[in-house]
Structures are given as C-alpha cells and as structure tokens.
Amino acid sequence: MSTRDLWLALALVVGGCASTAMTPRATEGPNLGSEATPAQIAGWDISVGPDGVGLPPGKGTSATGAIVYEQKCQACHGAKGGGQPNDRLVGGHGTLASKAPVRTIGSYWPYATTVFDYVRRSMPYIQPQSLTDNDVYAVTAYLLHLNGIISETDEMNAQTLPKVKMPNQPNFIIVYPSRGK
Amino acid sequence: MPDKAIVEPAVDQSKRRFMKQSLGLIAATGLGAGGAKEAGAAPPEVPPSMKGPGDGMSQYGSPAKYERKVTRVLIRSQPGTTGSGASRTPLESLDGMITPSGLHFERHHSGVPDIDPDQHRLLVHGMVKRPLIFTMDALLRYPMISRIHFLECSGNSQTLYQPAPPNLTAGETHGLVSCSEWTGVPLRVLLEEAGVDGSAQWMLAEGGDSAAMSRSIPMAKAMDDAILALFQNGERLRPENGYPVRLFLPGWEGNMSVKWLRRLKIVSAPIMTKDETSRYTDLQADGKSLMFTYPMGVKSVITLPSHGMTLRGAGLYQVSGIAWSGNGAIRKVEVSSDGGRTWTDAPLVAPVLPRALTRFRLPWKWDGTATVLKSRATDETGAVQPERQPFIAEHGNNAIFHFHAIQAWGVAANGEVKHVYA
Numbered sequence: 001m002s003t004r005d006l007w008l009a010l011a012l013v014v015g016g017c018a019s020t021a022m023t024p025r026a027t028e029g030p031n032l033g034s035e036a037t038p039a040q041i042a043g044w045d046i047s048v049g050p051d052g053v054g055l056p057p058g059k060g061t062s063a064t065g066a067i068v069y070e071q072k073c074q075a076c077h078g079a080k081g082g083g084q085p086n087d088r089l090v091g092g093h094g095t096l097a098s099k100a101p102v103r104t105i106g107s108y109w110p111y112a113t114t115v116f117d118y119v120r121r122s123m124p125y126i127q128p129q130s131l132t133d134n135d136v137y138a139v140t141a142y143l144l145h146l147n148g149i150i151s152e153t154d155e156m157n158a159q160t161l162p163k164v165k166m167p168n169q170p171n172f173i174i175v176y177p178s179r180g181k
Numbered sequence: 182m183p184d185k186a187i188v189e190p191a192v193d194q195s196k197r198r199f200m201k202q203s204l205g206l207i208a209a210t211g212l213g214a215g216g217a218k219e220a221g222a223a224p225p226e227v228p229p230s231m232k233g234p235g236d237g238m239s240q241y242g243s244p245a246k247y248e249r250k251v252t253r254v255l256i257r258s259q260p261g262t263t264g265s266g267a268s269r270t271p272l273e274s275l276d277g278m279i280t281p282s283g284l285h286f287e288r289h290h291s292g293v294p295d296i297d298p299d300q301h302r303l304l305v306h307g308m309v310k311r312p313l314i315f316t317m318d319a320l321l322r323y324p325m326i327s328r329i330h331f332l333e334c335s336g337n338s339q340t341l342y343q344p345a346p347p348n349l350t351a352g353e354t355h356g357l358v359s360c361s362e363w364t365g366v367p368l369r370v371l372l373e374e375a376g377v378d379g380s381a382q383w384m385l386a387e388g389g390d391s392a393a394m395s396r397s398i399p400m401a402k403a404m405d406d407a408i409l410a411l412f413q414n415g416e417r418l419r420p421e422n423g424y425p426v427r428l429f430l431p432g433w434e435g436n437m438s439v440k441w442l443r444r445l446k447i448v449s450a451p452i453m454t455k456d457e458t459s460r461y462t463d464l465q466a467d468g469k470s471l472m473f474t475y476p477m478g479v480k481s482v483i484t485l486p487s488h489g490m491t492l493r494g495a496g497l498y499q500v501s502g503i504a505w506s507g508n509g510a511i512r513k514v515e516v517s518s519d520g521g522r523t524w525t526d527a528p529l530v531a532p533v534l535p536r537a538l539t540r541f542r543l544p545w546k547w548d549g550t551a552t553v554l555k556s557r558a559t560d561e562t563g564a565v566q567p568e569r570q571p572f573i574a575e576h577g578n579n580a581i582f583h584f585h586a587i588q589a590w591g592v593a594a595n596g597e598v599k600h601v602y603a
Contacts, residue, residue, distance in 0.1 A: 029323055029370040033305070033313030040314065041306050044444055047385050047395060050453045076261060085260035097468030101579050103459065108470075111453045118455035121393035125262065125291065128391050168470075172462065176399060176473035 046129075048117040052162030055116065058133035059157040062150075065142025068135045072124045081105075081146050090146045093167070106147025110172050112164035115140045116156075137161070244281075251275075253284055255353040264292025265392075267334065269356025272484045276501065278329070278530070278538045280359035282414050287421045288334045288357065290456075291392035294441055298425035301389065303409075307447035310376030317425045320411060323366040328408065328431065329537045331505045333358040333477045335434035335461055335582040341569065342578050346600035351487035354600070355588070358505065360538035363429050364412035369404050372447075377404075381447045385454075386428050389443035396437045397451035398430065402475075406431050409442065432507030432536040433475040434582070436461050466577025476507035478585035479566050481514050481541070481558035492596035495549030500527070501542040506560035511539040513559040518545055520553035520589070520603050521568070527556070535561070547592070553603045554590045569602060 048054040069081075077083060081090030081104070092102025105115055120136045122128050131139070141156040150156075150164060222228040244251065251274045258266030268287045270280055287293075298317040306312035337357035340347040347354060372384075377400070384403050387395040398407070408429040411417060418424040423440030430438050436456055451457065451473075463471040481504035486492060500518075504511045510533055515524035530540035541556070558566045572586035591601035 029366075029374045031374055032319035032322060033311075033315045033371070033374060036304055036306055036312040036314045041304065041312055044304055045306070045446065046393065047387065047446060047452050047454075049448065049450065051450070096464060096470075096579075097466065099578070101464060101468075103464070105459075109459045110472075111458060114453050114455055114458050117452070121395070122291065122391070122455070125265070128291070128393065171469045172458075172472045173469055174472050176475055177401070 046117075046121050048113050048120075050111040050113050050162065052113060052158055055113070055158035055161060056133045057158065058137050059155050060134050060136070060138025060141050061155050062138075062142045062145040062152045064134075065138035065140070065145075068131070068139050069142050072131065072135075073139065076125060081143060089143055093148075096168070096171070104147070105143050106149060106167070108168050110166050110169040112140070112144060112149070112161055112166055115143060116161060251284070253287070254350065254356060262292075264289045267336075267357060269352050270359045271350075271352040272356050272358075272482070272503065273351040273487045273490070275484070276540070278360055278503070278532075278540050279414065280361060280538075282361065282416070282419050282422070285332075285359040285361060285413070285419070285422055286334065286357045288336075288435060289390070289392075289421070289440075290394045291390050293421045294390045295420070296389055296425060296441055301425050301443070303426060303442060304444045305371060305375045305447075306444075307385075308378035308381040308449065309372075309447050310378075311374075313371070313375050315371070317411075320366055320409065320426060323370060325364050325411075326367055326408065327362055327364040327412075328406075329360065329362045329532075329534050330429070330431045331358055331360040331477075331536060331538045332429075332435050332438060333505070333507075335436060335474075335477065338480075338584040338588075339581045341584050341586065341588075342573070342576075342580055344578060346602050348488075349600065350489045351482060351484045351588075354488070355482045357435070358503075358538070360505075361413045362415065363408055363410040364415075365408045365410035365426070365429065368407035368409050368428070371409065372403060372445075375447075377447050381449060383448045383451055385444070385446040385448055385452045386437070386439040386442060387444040387446070388423075388439045389441040394436075394439060394456065395452065395454045396439055396457055397448070397454065398428075398437060399475075400447070402430055402433065430475075432477060432509075434461060434477060437475065461582055463576070463582050464579045466579060474583055477505070478583060479506035479508065479511075479558050479560040479564045480504065480585040481511075481556040481566060482588045483516070483554055483556045483590060486554070486592070486598045487590055488598055488600050490598045492547060492592060492598065494596065495547050498545050498547055499542055500545045500554065501540065502527075502556050503538045503540055504529075504556070504558040505536070505538050506558065506562075506564065507536060508564060509561040510535040510537075511558055512561050512563075514539070514541040515557045515559075516541070516543060516545075517555045517557070518547075518552055521555050521557075521587075524557065549594065551594045552592050553601060554592060554598075555587050557587055 076086040089105050092104045092107035095102045137156045144150045253268035254271050256268040270284050270286045303315040334357035338355050382400050384398045410427050410429040426442050427440045428438050428442050483502035485501040504514045514527045516527045517524045527541040527543040533539050567586050569586040589601050589603045591599050
C-alpha cells in the first residue's frame with residue numbers, strides 16, 4: 001500500500017466515524033418514504049413502452065374506434081383526423097422534407113404504442129383518463145387505419161400493437177448520448 | 182480588430198444608469214423624446230410624496246403600479262383552450278440575471294393544476310429494491326441544495342427558423358428562457374433510498390397535470406445534477422412552475438423538467454412518450470429528425486436595445502444582454518456594432534455560473550448611421566454561438582426546437598431597432 005493509499009484509507013475511517021454522528025454524507029437521506037404496495041403502483045402506472053410493457057388487457061378495431069372518435073375526438077381534430085381546430089392526425093406522408101411538412105401520427109410518429117399511451121393519459125383534452133382501455137385500443141386502431149398503417153379489420157391489443165411498424169420510425173436519429181451539445 | 186464604436190468599458194456608472202433609463206422610457210412610450218413632465222415634482226418644487234405619509238405595510242408586495250405594463254408576453258394557447266400553450270418573459274424590460282417568479286415563462290400542456298400539497302404524493306418505482314411514496318412534508322425534511330439555473334423551453338426563438346424576420350420584441354422572440362434560484366432535494370438521494378437497479382438506464386418522469394405530461398430521462402442525468410425543486414427564488418414554487426414539486430434538470434430542454442411531479446418509474450429503455458417522439462424532436466431539412474437533443478445550445482441576445490425600441494440620436498448608449506449555455510458557464514460574450522465585421526469582448530457581470538443566465542453590459546457610442554448589433558457567446562466547452570445563416574443551412578427552416586443562432590438587431594438612421602437577418 002502506498003503512502004497515498006494509506007492516507008486515503010485513514011481519511012475514509014475518520015470520515016466514516018464522523019458520518020454516523022452529526023455530519024451525514026451530503027447524499028444521505030432521512031428515509032421518509034413509505035413502501036408502495038403493488039396495488040398502489042398499479043393504480044398510477046399508466047405508461048406504455050414501445051415494447052408493449054404496460055399495455056392493459058382489452059382490444060379494439062377501427063369500426064368501434066370510428067364511433068369513439070366521432071363522439072370524443074372529432075370536435076377538436078376534425079372528421080377522420082383531418083385536423084382543425086387542433087392538430088391534424090392523419091396524412092402528410094412524404095411531406096417531411098418539403099417546405100410545408102405535415103407532422104401527423106401517420107407521417108411522423110415513430111411508435112404505435114405512443115398513440116395508446118398518449119390518448120389514455122391525456123385525451124380527450126377536457127376529460128383525460130375517462131376512456132375505457134377498449135375505447136383507447138379502438139381509437140388507436142382507427143387512427144392507424146386512417147393513416148394506412150393497419151387494415152380496417154386489424155384488432156389492436158397488447159400483443160398486436162407493439163408489432164405495428166410506423167413508416168417514419170427509421171428516419172429518427174437518436175442523438176443522446178453521442179453528441180455532447 | 183476591435184470595434185471602434187464600442188467604448189472602453191470604464192464608463193461613469195451614473196451615466197450608464199441614465200442611458201439605460203432613458204432608453205427604457207423611449208421603449209415604453211414609443212416616443213422619440215424622453216423628457217420628463219413631472220410638474221410640481223421637479224426642482225425647486227418639493228414632490229407630493231414628501232408632503233404626507235405613504236402607504237402602509239402589505240402582506241405580499243407587488244411591483245410598482247407604474248410598472249404594470251411589464252407582464253408576460255405573447256400568451257398563446259391551442260384553439261379552444263386557455264392552458265395548452267405558452268407565455269414569455271419580457272426580457273427587454275428586465276435587468277440582472279434573476280427572473281422574477283411572476284414573470285418566469287410558462288409552457289403548459291393542459292393548464293395549471295390546482296394541487297393541495299397535503300394530498301400530493303411522489304411515487305418512485307420500477308427497477309428499484311423498494312418502491313417508495315413520499316409526502317411533501319417528508320420531502321421538506323430532506324437535505325436541500327440551492328442552485329441558480331436558467332430554464333429554457335426548447336421551442337424558444339423558433340420564429341427565427343422562418344425565412345423572414347419576425348415583428349416581435351426580444352421577449353416575444355426569446356422569452357421562453359428565465360433564470361431562478363431553485364432549492365430542493367438532490368434527486369440522487371431519493372433514488373439511492375429506493376435502491377435503483379444498477380443496470381437501469383432511464384427514468385420516466387410524469388406530471389400530475391391533466392396531460393400527465395411525461396418524459397424519459399437518462400439515469401446518468403438523474404444521478405448527476407437533477408433536483409426535486411420545492412422552492413423558486415426563496416419561496417415555494419409558483420403553481421405555474423410546478424407546485425408543489427417539480428423535476429429540474431439543469432441546462433436541458435425545459436420540457437424534461439417535469440412540473441407537478443407525481444411519479445418516477447425506473448426503466449431499462451425510453452418509454453417513447455408523445456412529447457419525446459412527436460413533439461420535441463428536431464425535423465431537419467432532409468426529412469430526418471434528431472431525437473433526444475437534450476442540452477440547450479450556447480446562446481446570447483442583446484436585450485437593450487432591441488426590437489421595438491428607438492434610440493434618441495447619436496451618442497453614448499449601454500448595450501446589455503443575457504447569455505447562457507446548457508453545457509456549462511459562459512466564458513465570453515462578444516458584441517459587434519457593425520453587423521459582425523468586428524467584435525469586442527463585453528464584460529460579464531458576476532456571478533458567472535454554469536447553466537445560468539449571465540448578464541453582459543458595455544457602453545456603445547452610436548454615430549447615428551444605420552448599423553446592425555449582434556452578440557456572440559462562447560461557453561466553457563469552447564462552443565461558439567453560430568451565425569444564423571450557417572445554422573439554418575445545417576438545420577433547415579422546418580425545425581422548431583433548439584434555435585440558438587446569433588440574434589441581429591438592425592438600427593436604422595432614425596434610431597428604430599428591428600429584427601434583421603444579417
């Protein structure tokens with residue numbers, strides 16, 4: 001052991017003694033969290049990853065989705081996802097490199113699971129988390145079908161949705177952590 | 182070559198103050214003459230304020246009534262909504278490095294929630310040994326740190342991607358940046374208590390607003406300098422800034438500093454939320470998009486003088502502005518008063534802190550001819566703020582986020598200051 005290591009070891013011993021008394025490590029917390037139960041977590045955990053982890057049981061197709069859409073979504077997003085007064089959800093394919101890019105679910109979004117995750121957590125704008133999981137699957141199917149990504153009869157569920165390939169996904173370049181600025 | 186019109190910084194302080202105040206008056210009134218008309222208050226008269234007692238104390242102070250025009254600006258929300266949009270800091274009306282909490286910019290995705298701190302909980306779960314729930318009272322007992330940092334929405338200055346210069350003030354253009362002292366618990370402390378799995382690379386942060394706004398955060402940042410912020414500029418967070426608790430990620434795009442924080446889920450890969458895929462990604466001219474472009478680039482803007490102000494004749498003025506970088510401290514700000522042909526180092530106002538707004542000021546003798554003012558910041562990593570033309574050549578006009586090129590203000594011979602691309 002070098003002299004430097006010896007001093008380091010000694011410093012650690014002294015520091016260790018001190019930390020048990022009045023001067024805790026800067027990163028030491030008082031442990032005031034209460035353990036969360038699986039039921040508590042289940043009530044809050046609404047996130048869905050691109051691998052499908054987090055997708056709930058349930059299913060839906062475009063036909064049901066069209067009905068839900070007309071009742072809950074159309075007022076803001078226009079007939080068949082055409083937009084106005086708010087974001088357009090359908091079309092825009094092939095426009096991203098033009099002077100007027102149209103970014104929609106179909107032309108831009110890289111993952112189909114994001115549609116489910118976002119609709120369930122945030123939509124409809126005035127009443128989020130009010131749709132049933134079946135309704136969310138159905139609206140997701142409807143929007144994917146309108147964008148020509150799945151067929152009218154394809155059922156969306158926890159197994160099928162993560163397998164949907166979004167057309168613009170290969171055009172995303174992940175920068176972090178390769179670029180430092 | 183030094184810029185001849187930039188006066189050496191050693192200038193009488195009272196004169197600089199006067200110049201600044203007279204400029205401000207011109208901006209506020211839109212008049213070319215800043216003459217005061219306080220009849221009865223000017224010497225030799227004794228002003229009314231000295232002829233009787235003033236107002237009493239107050240429980241919570243407000244700005245002077247004469248400053249009521251200084252408000253957040255360019256408040257815009259999605260059609261049919263009032264809380265899905267942004268408001269901006271009036272940069273040209275402020276000085277120093279700290280933004281008053283009431284003027285801090287806002288960006289909400291579904292309004293400002295009303296959250297009772299006694300009812301609010303923070304859940305930490307996922308790839309941890311012990312999933313934990315924290316009350317706000319509990320968090321207030323944790324060891325705190327205080328840091329002065331800017332927060333910038335990655336959509337700041339986005340109008341400058343457009344082909345024509347906008348008709349907007351400095352605040353309307355660049356006011357999605359603000360700077361506060363943030364006090365809270367180092368996030369690392371809570372994550373260590375929960376016992377984060379060493380192989381976990383990401384963390385989902387979710388807000389308690391009606392958008393349940395969520396972002397995936399690299400674990401490296403969470404364990405480095407992330408703060409669970411409870412206080413802003415000495416008082417508890419304002420509701421519009423995430424009361425009762427927000428995530429704060431120094432230097433990174435504002436959307437990731439999730440407000441009204443309710444849940445942190447430790448995960449192995451990004452969740453690919455709406456905001457990190459369809460929203461805060463950078464569409465390039467070739468149709469490809471950059472994803473996870475987190476730190477805000479080195480940037481500066483002259484706030485005095487700036488668009489909408491009028492210089493009152495040739496003479497000595499003070500140029501003042503702010504600079505910042507998501508990658509560290511500002512090392513240098515250069516100012517040009519000849520459209521970028523020559524540059525002069527502007528003195529930086531202490532303290533110069535990493536990932537904080539840094540004020541620069543320097544005197545400028547205007548000769549009364551048309552010219553262009555620019556500022557150019559360099560950060561401690563050596564990154565230099567780019568000119569707009571090469572920046573646009575690289576990124577195109579279709580991007581919305583992470584604009585950080587040089588701002589040019591055209592000064593006309595009649596003193597009017599306007600946006601120019603030069």
